[in-house]
Amino acid sequence: MxxxxxxxxxxxxxxTPVVKGVSFSVQENEIFALLGPSGCGKTTTLRMISGFExxxxxxxxxxxxxxxxxxxxxxxxxxxxxxxxxxYALFPHMTALDNVAFGLTSLPRYKRxxxxxxxxxxxxxxxxxxxxxAELSGGQQQRVALARAIAPEPKLVLLDExxxxxxxxxRDSTRKEVRAILKKAGMSAVLVTHDQEEALSxxxxxxxxxxxxxxQIGTPEEVYYQPxxxxxxxxxxxxxxxxxxxxxxxxxxxxxxxxxxxCKASGQVxxxxxxxxxxxxxPNGALNGCSKGIIIGREFKGHxxxxxxxxNGERYIVHTDNRVLFEPDDEVVVKPLEPAVVLENA
Numbered sequence: 001m002x003x004x005x006x007x008x009x010x011x012x013x014x015x016t017p018v019v020k021g022v023s024f025s026v027q028e029n030e031i032f033a034l035l036g037p038s039g040c041g042k043t044t045t046l047r048m049i050s051g052f053e054x055x056x057x058x059x060x061x062x063x064x065x066x067x068x069x070x071x072x073x074x075x076x077x078x079x080x081x082x083x084x085x086x087x088y089a090l091f092p093h094m095t096a097l098d099n100v101a102f103g104l105t106s107l108p109r110y111k112r113x114x115x116x117x118x119x120x121x122x123x124x125x126x127x128x129x130x131x132x133x134a135e136l137s138g139g140q141q142q143r144v145a146l147a148r149a150i151a152p153e154p155k156l157v158l159l160d161e162x163x164x165x166x167x168x169x170x171r172d173s174t175r176k177e178v179r180a181i182l183k184k185a186g187m188s189a190v191l192v193t194h195d196q197e198e199a200l201s202x203x204x205x206x207x208x209x210x211x212x213x214x215x216q217i218g219t220p221e222e223v224y225y226q227p228x229x230x231x232x233x234x235x236x237x238x239x240x241x242x243x244x245x246x247x248x249x250x251x252x253x254x255x256x257x258x259x260x261x262x263c264k265a266s267g268q269v270x271x272x273x274x275x276x277x278x279x280x281x282x283p284n285g286a287l288n289g290c291s292k293g294i295i296i297g298r299e300f301k302g303h304x305x306x307x308x309x310x311x312n313g314e315r316y317i318v319h320t321d322n323r324v325l326f327e328p329d330d331e332v333v334v335k336p337l338e339p340a341v342v343l344e345n346a
Contacts, residue, residue: 001025002188003032003049003156008058008068010044018044020212021058026156026188031179033191035199036209037235042192045209046158049190050083051076063155082149082157086164088141090133096120096144097129100151119151120144123181138166139174146178150185157182157189163198175202196236200224208232225274226262228344233272238306238317240278242271242340252340255311257289260339271340275319280307280332287333295330309334 003026010019019041026032034042047053049060051067051074060068062081067074076083090099101116120126123143133141142162149157162178163171179202182189193199199206200220207217208231216228227233230241244252246265251258256278261271283292293316297308300322307318309332316334326332 002028002030002063003190004059004061005045005049006059006061008045008048008060009056010041010048010053011056018212019048022209022212022214023058024207024214024217026190029183029186029188031182031189031191031202031204033193033199033203033206034209035193035196035206035235037194040209041212042194042209043160046160046190046192049156050081050158051079080155082152082154084142084145084149084157084159084162086161088133088145088162088165090141090145090148092133095130095132096125096136096147099133099144100148103148103152106152116147116151119147122185123147124177137170139170142166142174143177143181146181150181150187155188157187159189159191161193162191163193164195171198178202200236208235210235226341227272230270230272230343233341233343238275238319239272240275240316242273244269244271253289255291255293255314256316256334256336257287259336262339262341265342270343272343273336273338273340275306275317277338278316278318278334278336279320280309280318280324280326280334283331283333290333290335293332293334295326295328295332298326298328307332 006023007021008019009021011017022045034045036042044053048055054073055068057070059066066072067079097113097116100119101112104112104115107115117129120129123146125143125147128136128140163175166174191202205219206223207214208223210231216223216232223232224236233239242252242254244254245268246252251260291311293309293311295307296310299306303322305320305322309316309318318334
């Protein structure tokens, strides 16, 4: 374990808690994401790890050393942590090379430029070493900021919404490049983001935050396909929610027929099933307990199609590939392809 965060808390004005007992760990060479909506406490958590904010209680340990606790607060510059800010925070009057060399205070002056150039080359910016930030694109500035963060060879790199200032196409390509750079360097990182796609594609594990607390930690596949709470199910993407009583067969009766569950349950439950785990068909033959529905909306997206279907006053979202072709007002039957996921604390 490289980073160990245990029950950290932080309050600001009027003693309103912003971070409430957050705990998680990060392993060597792991990219970990804190994902959640604006105001959920994820950036404050990152700032407590970096040392820019003091913890009110709890502890932060890095490689076995206590950085923050009730009695301890190591200064940010002494933590061995690199930080990539949302606005990159490059010095406008310095070249890319000088920006990277600036933090290499542990090296003799005559070695700093040489090493800084090596790091710029690793991030694909070697040919732009003599340019100022104003002469670089957003993606290039982002890579210089990353080079500056990793040049001192920190134990951990913190990334605060680092791709939010880039347009969609550049954001996707830059994210892939940054992930590859971190993995090649063997560095661990903590990413803060509100972008679900970014977290799912960039991180090895994700902590989903809501109202100052972590609701679930897991791999991208786990938090997306096996959400534990209603918030996680809805925040990670579109989903269909069902509330029903489990019958003697361990299923719930719905407009889609008797819906299987992903685990044993009893009594009243709330369940989630992703739109891609449903399909639609024409109502031919026996319906087997399914109710007929009407397509009330259709979103063509090229590689797939999203349908909105109304059955007995309830609405469902269905993602299909582009070969499943229906039109608004078509009569259909919605059928599940996978069991529904039972939510906790719903």
